[in-house]
Amino acid sequence: MDKITTIQSRFVPMPIENIDTDQIIPARFLKATTRDGFGKNLFRDWRYSNDDESQPKADFVLNHKIYSGEILVAGKNFGCGSSREHAAWAIKDYGFKVVISSFFADIFKNNALNNGLLPITVSDVFLQQLFQLSPADTLTVSLEAQTVCIDKSGQKESFEINSYKKTCLLHGYDDIDYLINMRTAIEQFEQKVA
Amino acid sequence: MAKTLFEKIWDKHVVKQIEGGPSILYIDKHFIHEVTSPQAFKGLEKRELSVFRPKQVVATADHNVPTLNQHLPIKDELSRIQVQQLIENCKKHQIELYGLGHPFQGIVHVIGPELGITQPGMTIVCGDSHTSTHGAFGTIAFGIGTSEVEMVFASQCLMQTKPKLMRINIEGELNKGVVAKDIILYIIAQISASGATGYFVEYAGSAIRSLSMEARMTICNMSIEMGARGGMIAPDEITFQYIKGRQFAPSGESWDQKIQEWAALYSDADAVFDQEIHIDATAIQPMITYGTNPGLGIAINGFIPVAESIPDEGERHTIEKALQYMGLESGKSLLGLPVQHIFIGSCTNSRIEDLRQVALLVKGRKKNAHVQVMIVPGSQQVSKQVQAEGLDKIFQEAGFEIRQAGCSACLGMNEDKIPAGEYCISTSNRNFEGRQGAGARTLLASPLTAAAAAITGVVTDVRELM
Ligand code: SF4
Numbered sequence: 133m134d135k136i137t138t139i140q141s142r143f144v145p146m147p148i149e150n151i152d153t154d155q156i157i158p159a160r161f162l163k164a165t166t167r168d169g170f171g172k173n174l175f176r177d178w179r180y181s182n183d184d185e186s187q188p189k190a191d192f193v194l195n196h197k198i199y200s201g202e203i204l205v206a207g208k209n210f211g212c213g214s215s216r217e218h219a220a221w222a223i224k225d226y227g228f229k230v231v232i233s234s235f236f237a238d239i240f241k242n243n244a245l246n247n248g249l250l251p252i253t254v255s256d257v258f259l260q261q262l263f264q265l266s267p268a269d270t271l272t273v274s275l276e277a278q279t280v281c282i283d284k285s286g287q288k289e290s291f292e293i294n295s296y297k298k299t300c301l302l303h304g305y306d307d308i309d310y311l312i313n314m315r316t317a318i319e320q321f322e323q324k325v326a
Numbered sequence: 327m328a329k330t331l332f333e334k335i336w337d338k339h340v341v342k343q344i345e346g347g348p349s350i351l352y353i354d355k356h357f358i359h360e361v362t363s364p365q366a367f368k369g370l371e372k373r374e375l376s377v378f379r380p381k382q383v384v385a386t387a388d389h390n391v392p393t394l395n396q397h398l399p400i401k402d403e404l405s406r407i408q409v410q411q412l413i414e415n416c417k418k419h420q421i422e423l424y425g426l427g428h429p430f431q432g433i434v435h436v437i438g439p440e441l442g443i444t445q446p447g448m449t450i451v452c453g454d455s456h457t458s459t460h461g462a463f464g465t466i467a468f469g470i471g472t473s474e475v476e477m478v479f480a481s482q483c484l485m486q487t488k489p490k491l492m493r494i495n496i497e498g499e500l501n502k503g504v505v506a507k508d509i510i511l512y513i514i515a516q517i518s519a520s521g522a523t524g525y526f527v528e529y530a531g532s533a534i535r536s537l538s539m540e541a542r543m544t545i546c547n548m549s550i551e552m553g554a555r556g557g558m559i560a561p562d563e564i565t566f567q568y569i570k571g572r573q574f575a576p577s578g579e580s581w582d583q584k585i586q587e588w589a590a591l592y593s594d595a596d597a598v599f600d601q602e603i604h605i606d607a608t609a610i611q612p613m614i615t616y617g618t619n620p621g622l623g624i625a626i627n628g629f630i631p632v633a634e635s636i637p638d639e640g641e642r643h644t645i646e647k648a649l650q651y652m653g654l655e656s657g658k659s660l661l662g663l664p665v666q667h668i669f670i671g672s673c674t675n676s677r678i679e680d681l682r683q684v685a686l687l688v689k690g691r692k693k694n695a696h697v698q699v700m701i702v703p704g705s706q707q708v709s710k711q712v713q714a715e716g717l718d719k720i721f722q723e724a725g726f727e728i729r730q731a732g733c734s735a736c737l738g739m740n741e742d743k744i745p746a747g748e749y750c751i752s753t754s755n756r757n758f759e760g761r762q763g764a765g766a767r768t769l770l771a772s773p774l775t776a777a778a779a780a781i782t783g784v785v786t787d788v789r790e791l792m
Contacts, residue, residue, distance in 0.1 A: 147643075148643070148644075148647070149640045149641070149643065149644050150519055150520070150619050150644055152619070152756075152758045154737075154756070154758040154759070154760060154761050155758065155759060155760070158738075158760055158764070159737045159738055159739040159761075160738065160739060162361050162389075162390075162739060163361075163390065163402075163404035163405055163407075163408055163739075164404070165364035165365065165368070165407065165408055165411050166364075166365060166368065167365050167368075167472075177759065177760045177764055183764075207640060208520070208640065209519065209520040209523070209553070212519060212520065212553060212619070213455070213550075213756060213758060214454075214455055214737075214756075215362070215453060215454055215455040215469040215470060215471055216361075216362065216471075217362065217365075217453075217471035217472040217473060218472075220471070235520060235523065237520070237523060237553060238489075238523060238524065238553070238555050239455060239469055239470070239471060242470075242471060242474065243471035243472075243473065243474075246471060246473035246474065247473065294346075294347060294348070294487065295346045295347060296344055296346065296347025296348060296485075297347075306473070307473075307474075307477055307484075307485045308369075308373070308473075308476060308477050308480050308481075310485070311350070311477055311480055311481035311483055311485070312373075312375070312480055312481060314341070314342065314350060314481060314483070315378070315481060317341060317342060317350075318341055318350075318352070318378075318481055318482060318483055321341040321352060322352075322482075325338070325352075
């Protein structure tokens with residue numbers, strides 16, 4: 133898994149609430165059997181009027197050249213609905229490393245963390261401030277310090293992350309490495325309850 | 327110390343508690359299907375690992391299978407490859423597969439309970455958010471992502487942080503025409519599509535106790551639609567009677583012993599929940615959704631909210647955007663709205679009891695000429711039962727089409743899709759934009775409300791036909 137430390141970048145604003153994983157990646161693109169290449173279908177039905185990519189929808193933010201960056205900023209309850217991890221893969225594959233919202237659906241949050249995509253929960257007030265910024269403004273995310281900073285104003289907001297997950301992301305470890313090392317303890321547990 | 331139902335099961339499954347971090351939670355049963363497992367198998371192989379406890383894994387093909395001509399090779403190449411990979415992976419790792427053509431094949435959350443694999447007190451996971459369905463048996467059951475599927479393959483465990491606990495108490499008798507689907511749509515409309523995020527929910531109260539297992543499954547199934555990690559109901563005599571005699575249910579002495587264990591699975595009288603909600607069952611009417619998340623629901627005889635009058639800007643935008651997508655207007659009633667499709671199926675409402683309710687209502691009636699009605703039973707066993715009870719005849723005479731088991735138009739992954747711009751009353755669980763096909767407009771409702779509209783061709787209060 134990729135390590136995450138500090139990210140300074142412009143951001144893509146999506147001030148829409150309840151963005152569900154069916155929007156992030158529609159079911160018809162879930163037929164692949166690898167984790168790669170989902171980025172081109174990210175927000176597919178919001179991005180294109182048809183399936184052959186010839187008609188990008190002009191009003192959708194990913195089709196605006198002025199918006200760019202490795203940070204996606206979205207309205208509350210981001211990632212609700214289907215547990216499909218393909219949603220996290222698609223966001224990552226598209227090039228985002230961080231998603232900021234005021235509220236994340238549980239399964240999405242876990243899926244993101246398991247793929248080195250950092251979900252950051254900020255207050256509603258701070259989120260609204262981000263939406264007011266201009267496309268050229270940059271943010272700095274420090275996982276170590278657990279802060280998001282608006283570079284122009286220096287205004288900072290801290291965020292919470294479980295210390296175990298933080299260590300994993302900083303070092304690029306994942307849960308599987310940990311669990312495999314626990315196999316003996318797991319076997320003992322099985323014998324005890326049997 | 328007094329414990330909740332959740333805590334009793336959770337505590338028994340914690341292998342280790344990591345300081346300042348999650349718990350290592352042991353998983354009793356792991357269900358898998360073709361869509362969210364291939365990448366997990368690949369990851370496992372990359373690490374040169376085998377499945378740690380293959381006997382605790384059960385597989386089926388459901389999400390991406392055709393619902394017609396299942397005996398023929400799958401036409402869509404990508405779907406065929408995905409289903410084929412599941413077959414190969416299960417063979418390689420010695421996992422029991424109830425694939426296409428197997429008499430036990432069906433939607434993963436329908437077959438687990440009907441085969442007696444799902445039992446009280448278990449921890450159950452699946453790479454599917456509606457795993458919460460199994461909570462109806464008093465289990466801790468929740469959906470996971472593919473990386474977590476890989477973790478369970480590798481260790482039969484997951485790293486989990488204990489969720490907060492909520493109890494929803496529903497007391498009183500249900501009104502005529504009101505079924506389990508209406509109860510859960512009502513709850514979600516009350517607390518919103520994110521109202522239970524971070525929580526595990528226990529449903530309790532006299533209205534819940536009176537429900538059949540099928541109805542309890544419908545309720546637990548949609549827990550995820552209010553953001554909850556899962557939902558559960560304490561097992562009781564109704565639960566035990568349902569399990570007894572099923573394929574993989576315990577029998578003989580081991581049955582007696584299990585019954586004793588299961589009978590202890592309830593929240594102690596003085597157990598404490600982080601949040602409690604009380605609902606009056608008599609306030610619940612048949613429900614229908616008008617928007618693009620399951621929280622946007624109203625009583626069938628109610629009115630769509632007036633968007634301009636909603637003070638919260640975010641919520642107002644959500645409703646405006648939803649109404650635009652749905653082609654509906656603020657402040658209006660849905661009654662009388664012409665619909666083109668009826669979908670009766672999905673892990674929410676495709677069990678035999680659901681289909682019996684539909685049959686009872688449509689018996690001797692015919693569908694409206696302008697609607698297409700598709701019934702997709704949840705499993706091969708449900709299909710068999712439908713035939714055994716002669717329900718198929720009733721459906722055929724009414725002009726309904728009966729398909730073979732699978733997820734079908736619930737998620738529009740196979741060819742069963744609703745055309746753009748057309749309305750579908752669906753007994754499934756999600757009305758997201760494009761869920762049933764790009765541009766499709768989904769109205770979620772109970773099997774009864776769906777059946778009523780099948781007959782009239784318009785959104786109808788089922789009580790008028792009862
Ligand atoms: S029926 Fe629908 S909700 Fe249920 S498992 Fe299948 S796709 Fe998911």
